[in-house]
Amino acid sequence: MVRLITFAVLAGGLTFSMQVRSLAMGPAEFAASGKLACVLAEESLGYVSKTEYGNLTEQVLEGFDQQESDAIYAKALGYYDGLMFGIPAGDQERVYSRLRNFVSSKACAFSAPVNVLI
DSSP states (O other), X not given: XXXXXXXXXXXXXXXXXHHHHHHOOOXXXXXXXXXXXXXXXXXXXXXXXXXXXXXXXXXXXTTOOHHHHHHHHXXXXXXXXHHTTTOOTTOHHHHXXXXXXXXXXXXXXXXXXXXXXX
16 A cells, blocks of 8 residues: 555656646747747738648647647747737727737747847
């Protein structure tokens, strides 16, 4: 009985540490989550079709394993949810306005030229 309890506690500890590790993000994962948030916003606004959304999502997540992709997607949903903070439910015009501003911002300018002042 003691062994079973020890094993259960040990297994619970391993599960907890694995979950914490999956939530940690490196710079590449963090950048990908920002790009994916832009893709989510573009899809919500109707700027991309479902097929284009799938292709763009695959491009952003290319090279990441399933666990990393899940963490990236979760973070992107967090960004998206944060964009909606303070907007009353059902106020579609404010939702769309906020999404349009986000999509047109530097955050979503993946290939924008960088200006360097000397």
